[in-house]
Amino acid sequence: MPIKTISSAHNNDLKDLSRLLQNARDRRKSGLMVLEGIHLATASLEAGGELTALYINAEASAHPEIVQLVASVGERVAVSYITPGVFAKVTALTSAPELLALARRPVPERPAAHVSRLLLEDIQDPGNLGTILRSAAASGVNEVFLSKGCVDVYSPKVLRAGMGAHFVLNLHEAADLEAVLNDFNGSKLVTALDGAVSLYSQDLTGPVAFVFGNEGSGVSTALQALAPARIKIPMPGQAESLNVAMAATVCLFERVRQLEAQAG
The missing domain is CATH 3.30.1330.30 (Ribosomal protein L30/S12)
Structure with missing residues (x-):
């Protein structure tokens, strides 16, 4: 041309x-x-x-x-x-x-069975979403499911924040997150401020589905009901909560830490 x-x-x-x-x-x-x-x-x-x-x-x-x-x-x-x-x-x-x-825009491949995955419900901030994708790519969790209420995952702002992560992930847009969780056979973990179980008490060495919700309202009650483990990240300091992108990063890399420890 x-x-x-x-x-x-x-x-x-x-x-x-x-x-x-x-x-x-x-x-x-x-x-x-x-x-x-x-x-x-x-x-x-x-x-x-x-x-x-x-x-x-x-x-x-x-x-x-x-x-x-x-x-x-x-x-x-x-x-x-x-x-x-x-x-x-x-x-x-x-x-x-x-x-x-x-x-x-890439067409996602059929998700691999029995591999860890990330479920994102109604994430609205492009910077948060791009950062989460970057952490997912860095931690080796390549299957990402996004609800219809998420900001456009291929918006310029999300792409900039992702720094190329989009191109190594299998991104499923407008996913039915309830169906995805129902079909998943591994551990299902939902973050919640009033979660009764510490993230660090969980065995993350097998297939895990991490669920993160909207910046303001968190994970919906419908999704929480499908995940047996409601987890929290211990925060001994004065902050009331973590930004969703930071919370996702902590969880994803706790999985990496446990896998590294298991490998010796």
Whole structure:
């Protein structure tokens, strides 16, 4: 495909790009996501993702990683260079990234049986969700189920916070979390402030389903009823609770600690 130069914010391609950046409904309908910056675009490709378009800040056109990226996608991907002033109008970031890339939203594979998983109910803050995904990827829990009430997992803010975690996880959107828990045969753990059992008293060396809920209301009573173990993270300090992303990280890495201890 020929490389284009775009110097007007009224360009139809840029208008479509702006809509995808701002509107979750348009992203879902199109089956696309917008990747901001070299790191996310490269991480997507390395994981086997499919880019459909590259919009490059003309000021960064000679950047070695951009030159390499353009060469690697060849003629499969439409490439456009955007003049700096116009590029800055498209992205909401204070400091414009080197590029924006359009990519196909991955289609999740059938979840593997008897492996640990993460269930997320109505997580609303993009930063929280991205951080949770990053911790899941780092801890080796790759099956993630998100309720319909979660913020768009492929929103630009969640993608930025995830730092590439999306591309190594099996993400199941709009999942029926009650059905997922019912079908799971391992340990089922729900975090709750009034949970009677300490996280550190639980055996996490087998398959585990961790359930985390909305920042304000926590895990719904319906899901709590399906999980025999209501757990809490001991907090000897003065804070009343942990941010959901921090709580998830503590739980995920307690599992890692126990597995490391078991391995000797």
